[in-house]
Amino acid sequence: MFQRVAIIGGGAAAATLLSELLGRRPPRMLHLDWYTGGGALGRGVAYGTRSPRHLLNVRAASMSMFAGKPRGFLDFVQRDDPSIAGTDFLPRFRYGDYLEAEVAHALQQGALHGHDVHVIPLAVDALVPERDKVTVICGERARGAGAAVLALGALPPQPLGGVSADALASERYVVDPWPLLAGAGADPAPRKVVLIGLGLTAVDVLLELSAQWPRAEFTAISHHGRLPEAHPNTAAAPYGDNAALVESMREAPDIRRWLSLVREAARQGADWRTVVDSLRPHTPGLWNELPLPQRARFMRHLRWAWERARHRMSPAVCRTIAALEQTGRLQRRRGHVQAVDLAGDALQLTLTRAGALQTMRADLVIQATGLNLDVNRTDHPLMRQLVTNAHVTPDPLGLGVQADGDGRLRHDDQHWPNLFAIGSLLRGSRWESIAMPEISQQARALADRLLAD
Ligand SMILES: Cc1cc2nc3c(=O)[nH]c(=O)nc-3n(C[C@H](O)[C@H](O)[C@H](O)COP(=O)(O)OP(=O)(O)OC[C@H]3O[C@@H](n4cnc5c(N)ncnc54)[C@H](O)[C@@H]3O)c2cc1C
Structure with missing residues (x-):
């Protein structure tokens, strides 16, 4: 058993692992340092939204934090509203409420079981793994742990190649849509908005901004110009064969x-x-x-x-997006964005489609190209330090870091005995590793591993 464990990250993956660890009664007392990076405990980007328009893309019955307690989320929401069904797609902020409640419960349980838990609302700057310990560095402070777990989620988005420095400086090019959606707004509201990307992030952006800016028109560009598929209205029976x-x-x-x-x-x-x-x-x-x-x-x-x-839209979200298209407020285009430049008081995009160049103008361009997991192309200080010092090995396809089946991170063709990851950073070794059903399985297995004698 690792008696001193550091969890690094303040989102749903960290919250789930923490709850798994503190819910058990290991033979010895556990010292747990939880470095959350600040912000509301457990919510992260996905469940930090307060907008009722942002729905879970998984039905309520499949969203428990705990692999061993499959009705967890459903029981939580039904306490307030018994009419909620397991097949419903609920607002993501309700899931954030659930995460926060489970974290509070886990911390209470931890105290009851005599564990020593420190919630540290700081971002970790560097880690120094050695065979028998990991040193966690936060500003001036360094603390040792027997094992450390990276639960960092996706890395901060980076601007696409071809976006000029002038375009970035103009603030008309938005690299990370979440702060904008959180209510920063824009005054006056833009009329012509271009989205680069057409996945679920783009859908969230469209749902929110089309409501906040009723006179804005949206063009969404992607290589194939296709929206995510939709879930059926009623859950289908599982595939048998x-x-x-x-x-x-x-x-x-x-x-x-x-x-x-x-x-x-x-x-x-x-x-x-x-x-x-x-x-x-x-x-x-x-x-x-x-x-x-x-x-x-x-x-x-x-x-x-x-x-x-x-990764599909809920039926209600699908209907809202279809209505935006029918009323002409949303157009989809196929193309590959080559450049974005400042042109007077607007931005000019240059796209290629089937070898032909096209241009278009926009008041605002929002990058919604999905999760960044490329550890070679990031300004995340901790990840840069880990890569620069060769403490971790980048996945060759830009999907996080290399790891063994139990989440132990690899370096120099070996694995660390005491440095682990959970969630998105493991996409390269598992592919399916970013959503709650997989994260809860990983958290349970990792808690077993960390507490094993
Ligand atoms: C918009 C969106 C919607 C989604 N919807 C669903 C859904 O409906 N259903 C589903 O199953 N999955 C969904 N997902 C997948 C989602 O990624 C996971 O469910 C979950 O939120 C991932 O949690 P995480 O803790 O791995 O990452 P995050 O929530 O991103 O948390 C990472 C945390 O690490 C912290 N951090 C970063 N660097 C440091 C550092 N150096 N030191 C300390 N802390 C640090 C950050 O501050 C943050 O708190 C969605 C994802 C997104 C982005």
Whole structure:
């Protein structure tokens, strides 16, 4: 058992691990330092939104923090409103309420079980892992731990290549949409808004800003110009023949073959979404069996299609976005953004589509290109330090850091015995590692690992 553990990160993954650890009764007292980076405990970016327009993209019944208590979130919300069903898509701020309540409960339990817990609302600047301890550095202060866990979520977004320094300085180019959505607004409200990206982040931006700025018109650009798929109104029965599909995929770790197997299963299944969802628990195993060139191929050609099929909009969100399109307030365009420059008091975008150059003007451009997990291309101080000092090994496809199956981080072709990660940074070793159902499984396994004698 590691008696002194440091958890670094203040979002849902850290909160879940903390709750798993403090809910147990290990043979010895646990010293836990939780470095949260500041902000509301547990909410992070995803559940820090206060907007009722921002809904969970997973049904309430599947959003428990705890792998061993599957009704956790549902029980929490039904205490206030028994009419809520497990199939509902609830506002994300309600999930934030749940996280905060569970953190408070875990801290109480920790005190009751005699654990020594410090909640430190600071960002960690550096880590020095050694074979028998990890030194955690926060400003002037250094504290030792037997083991440390990185629960940093996604890294801060970086501007796309081709965005000029003038465009960035003009404040008309928004690299990170969340502070804008949190109510900073813009005065006067822009009329022509361009979004780069068409995934779930872009959908959140559209839901919020179309309401805040009723006269604004939106153009959303992506390589394929397609929105995420939608969940069906009623939850479909699970796909039945999953074992045979997984077995066939295992036998032929080739991305083209997998695509045809999934398509074939979807043709036979009642609803293609159930086939996609049925692969979820098997994805880390399948991903691990896929050779690196095949993973790279997936990233180049299929990632966009998989993401839009797997990360879907709730039916209500889908209806709102469809209404924006029908009233002409939202247009979708296919293209690849090559450059964004300042042009007078607006921005000019240069795009290519099928080899042809096109330009368009916008009052405001918002980058909504999804999670940044490329540890080689980040200004996150802790991650830069870990990469520069070769304490971690970047994933070759820019999907976080290399890790073993139990989350131990790799360096120099070995693993650290005492440096772990949970959540998004493990995407390169698991692919399916960013949403709560997977994070709760990881938290349970990691708590077992950290407390094992
Ligand atoms: C907009 C959005 C909506 C989503 N919706 C869903 C959904 O409906 N259902 C679902 O299952 N999943 C959803 N997800 C996936 C989501 O990523 C996870 O559910 C979860 O929020 C991830 O939590 P995390 O703790 O890994 O990361 P985050 O929530 O990003 O938390 C990271 C934390 O680390 C802290 N931190 C960073 N650097 C340091 C440092 N150096 N020192 C200390 N602390 C530091 C940050 O301050 C932050 O508190 C959504 C994600 C996003 C972005």
